[in-house]
Amino acid sequence: MAKRFRYVIGALVLFCLVFPFQMAAGKSYQAERFDSDVVIEEGGTLLVTETIVFQFSGGPYTYAFRQLDRSETDRIDILSAAMDGVELPRGMQAGQVEISSASDPIDVRWHFAPTTDQSRTFTLKYRVSGTTRVAGNTDQVKWYLIPGDHEYKIQSSTMMIHLPAGRTLAGAAGLTGAAWNEEATPDSLIFTAQDIPANRAAILTLSFPGGSLLTHPPAWQAVQLERARQTRAAFPWAAGVGLACLILGSLGLTRFWRNNHPVRSETFEQGIITRPPNELSPAEAGALFSLPNVPLELAVATLLDLARRGWVRMEQIGHKGFLTRQVFLIVREPVVNDIPLRPHEQTAYDLVFDRQPGSSQISDSVELPKAIERLQRGLRLFSETVIETMLNGQWMDPVRRQKRRRITSWSVIGMLLSILVFFISLFMIGAVSENRAFVGMLLMGFSIALFVLSIACLSMASNWLVLTDRGLRARKQWWAFADYLKGQVRSQASILQEEWLNDYLPFAAAFHIGDRWARAFQDRGLQPQLAWLRAADDMQAANVVALMAGISASSDSASGASGGGGGGGGGASGAG
Structure with missing residues (x-):
């Protein structure tokens, strides 16, 4: 039964996919003719009579339409609309024509009884005022005889242009869109073409000596000139x-x-500082350079500092991904002393192990990428506690x-x-x-x-300073210490002490050089032991490099997850 049901569903899906294409393949139309008869009247007004003969294949078809764009015209008046030689009354029923004169573009829609495999002839007569404009020293007629939006091909087209009496052109006539054959008589121009592709516009451009058609620019052009x-x-x-x-x-x-703007009340010669100059935590030291912003790196530095001080440990638990990135697990350790955490440290601790405010429930472990994601989500809360700590310590001026x-x-x-x-x-x-x-x-x-x-x-x-004078002095000192760490990383001649990897890694992370700090120990062949980092081998420097790479990748992932005109009468034409 289930197998038969699957066959039925498959047949329905196949029918839904194929049937529309069969319908589309069996219904098409083209224009056997698209002709226009254009009379250029006094003042540059155009009296246009369009005749379109549609050949419908398949069907049924119930309407045809023509749209006239009002742009760069003063007015378009629809005079009549006919079908198969019979002028149609206004209305929306079969045998009637619907004209939306107030819309832009103007929409003319012929309604007829369902038609299949037949030809129908549609005629539209209208008058256009203002499409003749002043162009330099000439009066220029510009009009779309065939709109640019027509989905059908045109087998043949004849455009008859009646010139105003006693007027001569000031240059060659122009008609785009096809390879037109031109025939000129003293008072008219005749253009003919075959096989005009779909959506190919035919734009008529005629230039007459200045003042021969216009005494003043059309209203729309006068607005532009003004x-x-x-x-x-x-x-x-x-x-x-x-x-x-x-x-x-x-x-x-x-x-x-x-x-x-605050001005420092005293100066301080920084000199060379080779160890943390005061009791500030890594996050607080890094905040001296970033306030009032607190980036994610300071939360990561706090996590590393908690590990260094024995609050958490990190264990390598395997590899993940195409490039076999090492995966680390962060595990809570029993409280080792009675010294409480600072507010921002407690906030980072609670965020990593997903302890909700006012709750005693807390996770025992979390994978490193998830921990970084939680720090990113709670970064605003962490930032507030860091700023509060800096304000209470008089490092930041409220x-x-x-x-x-x-x-x-x-x-x-x-x-x-x-x-x-x-x-x-x-x-x-x-x-x-x-x-x-x-x-x-x-x-x-x-x-x-x-x-x-x-x-x-x-x-x-x-660039506005938010630190107190005390904070500015401390920043100068910590800047010197940060420069010292960066110098140790850059110089191959520097002598690194093994305990520095453990002691200064959180500060290096706060100064945005944590991965380079760990790699410097690896490059020099040093393998200091870190009590808080447990891995399958004793290559501790390499493990720290892998840890920092994992932190960097997780931080990037968490941050990414949070964060003269063209002429009038363009219009359209078609059927359906």
Whole structure:
């Protein structure tokens, strides 16, 4: 029974896949003819009569449509629509034509009884005002005789263009889209072509001596010309407004910086520092360089420091992945002393072993990638406890921190306001009337200046000191110690002591050189013993390198998981 059911399901799936293609293959249409008769009237107005003969294969078909794009025209009036030589009344039933004159593009839709394997002739007559425009010293007629959006092929096309009486062309006539054969008479042009591909537009371009058709530009072009005039007139003013705002804003920011930015009350000669200069933890030492931001590396450094101090151990449990990356397990150790963890250390500990606030339940072990993922998810909480620790230890100044946050807020508000004003200026430039384009250009100059000043303000905020004088002195000392560790890594002549791998690895991780610090011991053939790292072999330096590589890969994974115009009348044409 189950086997028969599978056969039925398979047959249904096959039917659903194949049937639409069979339907599509049995239903197609093309245009036997797409002809236009265009009369160029006084004032450059076009009187157009289109005739399309569709050959339907398969079916049924119940409608045909033609869309007329209003762009670069003043007005399009639909005069009549016929099918098979009979003018149709308005409506949505078979034998009627539906005309959406208010839409853009204008949609003309012929409705007819279901038709299969037949030909039908559709005729549309309309008048276009404003498609003739001023182009340099000429009056230029530009119109899409065949729209660019038509899914059918056209077997043949004849375009009859009636020139206005007594007018001569100011250059060669142009008609794109096919290899047209042109025939000229004193008062007309005839273009013929065969086998026009689908979606190939035919754009007519005729140029007449300036003033022979137009006494003034069409309304849409007059709007463009007026907009361009106002824009040119306003440009020097807009540039002046923008430059003045930049100068005044820069002076204001400079004065604000000088009057408010903290200045160190004393200097400190760092010299060479070869060991941690004070009691700060690795996360606190690293925070001296990153505050008010607390990156994931400081949480990792805290985890390594907990291992160094005996709170956790790390065990190699195997390999994973195509490149056989070593996998480590982090295991909780029994509390070895009565010294409590600092707030940020307790937070990292609870995050790694998934202890919820107020709960006594805690995991005994966790794989390294999962631990890093938990630290990443809880990084905001960890950051808050680090900042709280720095504030309580008087390493970070709450007033300076608040001022930096205020400057950052000003910067963001300024950028958002500049973007808003910029879009308002674009709207006003497009409006043209009552010198709005002129005012819009002034607003654009102001918005650009405001955006640049906001970026400068944001840069100032990023460089704003939030440390106390005590914190600045400590940062100078820790900077010297970090430079010493980096120098030991870079120099092959440096003499590393085996106990340094264990003692300084958390600090190296906080200074973003943890993997290089471990590799330096491996490259020099040193194999210090680490009580908190258990692996299958005694190559401890290599195991630490593998551990740091695993931390780096897990950190990257966790961070990635969190984080003259074209002419009018384009339109479309088709059937269905």
